[in-house]
Amino acid sequence: MSIFLSILALVIILISAGLLFFLALPPKRRSRWGLRPIPAFSELVRVLGLSVEEGTRLHLTLGHAGITQPTSASALVGLQALERITAISSVSDRPPLATSGEGSLTLLSQSTLRAVYRLNNALDLYDPQRGRLTGVTPLSYAAGMLPIAYDENVSAHLIVGHYGLEIGLLCEAAVRNNAFTLAASDSLSAQAVLFATTKQPLIGEELFAIPAYLQTSPAHVASLRVQDLLRWGTVIALVLSAVLGVFGWL
Amino acid sequence: MTDTLWSLIAFVLTLAILSYAIGDNPLFRIALYTFVGISAGYLAVVLIDQVIFPRLITPLVNPSTASGVMAIPLLLSLLLLTRLSPRLSFLGSLPMAFLVGVGAAVIINGALFGTLFTQVRAAGLSFTFPQSVSSGWITGMVLLFGAITTLLYFQFTGRREPGKGIVRPAWVEWIARIGQGFIAITLGAFFAGVILASLTVLIGRLDFVLQFINTLVP
Amino acid sequence: MVMRSPVATAIAIGVGLIVLLGYLLPLPVLDPIRRLFLDWSIILAAVAGLVAILNLFKAHWRKISSSRERDYYSLFFILGFILTAALGLLFGPTDERVRPLIMSIQLPVEASLVGLLTITFVVSAVRLFALRRSWMSGIFLASTIVFLLAGSGVFLTSGTSQVIKEVLAALNILPAAGARGILLGIALGSVLTGLRVLLGMDRPYSE
Known part of the structure; x- marks a missing residue:
């Protein structure tokens, strides 16, 4: 690794961190800038509301990348989405369910769910089984989600994380059950599969827009x-x- | 005899899984649950045998190594085990914070050095000698144009216009539209690759089924 | 706003910064610490995996013992798990007596699931227009068909004209360009996601 690239990386990191801090400060007046509308998110908000009203379950799945792998950024985004969605629908008869295909992600999904319930003073309603490992290999993880899609009255699947072609199994089950799917992945093969098999695919880096559009x-x-x-x-x-x-x- | 029995199990499981093409059914479910159970059991053993014992337990019981330092991961591991109890699970947040911290650094490093710098450099390399003949230049230009338009398609911020909501400048919209075309072609190409890969595996499975039936019929 | 898990946040930020600086700065002090932290993270990820697997076992156990949401299929999970774990712990994961469980159960099921996906993908491609009618879907399908034909090898015969071969070679540039744009965007998003953790803005570990 050349010194030039290391310095460049450090500069990018410092500038980005500075900008992030500065832009996250509350604006003095209404900003002239905003986020362009993405139809998938409007549809998601509508489905979230419907799910709470109808007492059906939301299923958010976080992929199978280990948290210390370079591909885990997508799962971190998924966890932010889980936090927001749980906050919206924790009062529902059927609180949201988070699944993953890697141990550390499962534990983080449980932490996220617990934190939301604690902040809402409803810790007694928290059930650790709402954050589940469904399988330990990519295919067993996808296969383990099928009983959830069929048996747990799920009306919407949010697929946010790192996957391979195996994610097609869940998408197909969602189609068979007429459930809504919003999907995003950092892997190109998974994006291709999701584009063909889901109602609302998010492409490429639209994945990273999920927490912002959900107003986390x-x-x-x-x-x-x-x-x-x-x-x-x-x-x-x-x-x-x-x-x-x-x-x-x- | 034993080999035939295992082949028979593989044969039955293959048919059980393929039966899902017709619809969800009990045979498929049995194969699915067994498979998830076996893979989970196997990974548990691998984690104990190939990570936890050699990397944590052995250095601790072996006085020749730096056992003192290993007390920290041992403590963090014990804290993680509290996640098995709902009342003590909050203690597990410390080792999880450690993992997330390491993960964040790995993500940034991987994104910058693994993708950003490599891809930017690769964009320029298409123009260098010995590729700098006309066809190489055209390739380089198409690659550059495609990458830039694709990248600009994702531009999230726009200006608030009265009566129109948030819109991007018209020229960005045009570039974004071209980028959308590149994205559709890319995803289509990847989808074709995925179909061909899965088709190859399907042919392999069907071949196994036919071969097994042939061994039964003398 | 209530500060969530200050100790955990300090650990995540501190450890993350040390590892990141260890990657970026060629300081002899930082490199061994970075390696040590990465080693520890492998151990912790393994323990986390084990805890999650035990949770999974508990969930299936609950399903067969609970009268409210009984799921008899979970019995097959339990049997498969116990059999593999017991044999694996007794003889080791690479033993001849454990291998058939993987070779004759896990691998055939995995291969069959992938094979099954072929049908899913072909059906999905056919119904894509019903799902989403847009010009992007049209280009996607056209691209799929072209690259399926190219990948199937029909143009690799000796009778294929040079022009077709050159057109195919040129076509391959288009997805490479799009892939580069998508990957660069994902890298930018990843950098910022990591940074939010290092700045304590995102704290998925806090309870």
Whole structure:
């Protein structure tokens, strides 16, 4: 790893952290900027409301990436979504259910659920079994979710995390049960599968927009704005890299 | 004899799983639950045998190694075990915080060095010698254009316009539309790859079923 | 707002910063600490895995013993789990007596599930327009068909003209470009997700 790249990485991290702090501060007046509408999120909010009204269950699944793996960012986003969704629907007859295919993720989903119940002064309603491991290999994890899709009166599946093609099993079960699915993954194969098999797929980095669009906290909106700024930085870097390539300086 | 018995089990399980194509059924469920149980049991053994014993227990009981340092992961592991009790489970948040902290650093490092820097450099390499003939340049330009338009498709922030809500500038919308095309082509190509991969596995399974039936029919 | 789990938050931030700086700065003090923390995280992830597996066992046990939500299929989970765990602990996971459980049960079931997905994928492609009618779905399907044909090898015969081969080679650039854009975006999102944890904005570990 070259020193130049290390310094560049440090600069990116420091600038991003500074911007994140600054943009997360409450604005003095209404901002001229906002987040563009994404239809999948409006549909999700509608389905959330319906699920609470009808007493059906929401199922959020977090993937099978270990929390110390580079691919676990998607699961961290899923946990933020779980926090928000549980806060909205914890009063429902059937509180949301979180599943995962890796041990540390399961324990984190239980922590997230417990924290929401504690903050709502309803710790006696918390059941650790609402945060479940369904299987330990990618396929056994997907297979373990099928009984949930069929037997637990689930009206909506939120699929947010790292997957492979196995996620098609849950999507197919959701279609057979006429359940709503909103899905996002960081893996390209899984995105392709989700695009073909779910009603509302989120593509690519739209995954990272979930907490902001669910209005989890101002920090998440700020995070998306910094992401947009970094995006333009990346575009400039791509062009620069091409120019350097043309002159043979790369 | 034993081999035939195991082949018979594999044969029955294969048929049980494939029967799901018709619909959810008890045979499928039995195969599913057995499979989940066996894989969970096996991983539990692997974790104990290949991680917990050699990395935690052995260094602790072996006085030649730095046992003192290993007291910390031992303590954190014991705190994690409290997650088995609903009343003590809150103690498990400390080791989980440790894991999340390490995970966050690994994520940032992986994203910057594993993807961002590598992909940006690769974008420029398409233009370098010996590829810098016309076809190489065209390839480089298409790759660059596709990557930029795709990246801009995701732009989340827009300006608040009276009566219109939040909108992005018209030129960004146009670029985003081209990016959307690239995304659709990309996901289609990956979907084709996924179908071909699963089809290969399906052919393998059907071949196994036919071979097993052939061994039964003399 | 109530500060959630200050000690846990301090641990996550402290450990995360040390590991990150250990990656970025070539300081001799940081590197061994980073390696030590990564080693510990492997142990903790294994213990977490074990705890979650025991929870899974407990959930299935509850399902066969509870009268309210009884699920007899859980009996097969319990039997499979106990048999594999007992044999594995007794003889070791790589023993000849344990291997058939994996080779003749786990692997065939996994392969069959993947095979089953072929049907799901083909049916999904057919019904995609019913699910979402958009120009993006149209391009997606067209791309799927083109790359299915290309991947199937029908154009690899000696009779295929040079023009078709060059068109196919050119077509391969398009998904590579899109994939680069998607991956770069995911990397940006990942950096910020990690940063939110290191700044204590996201605390999924707090109870």
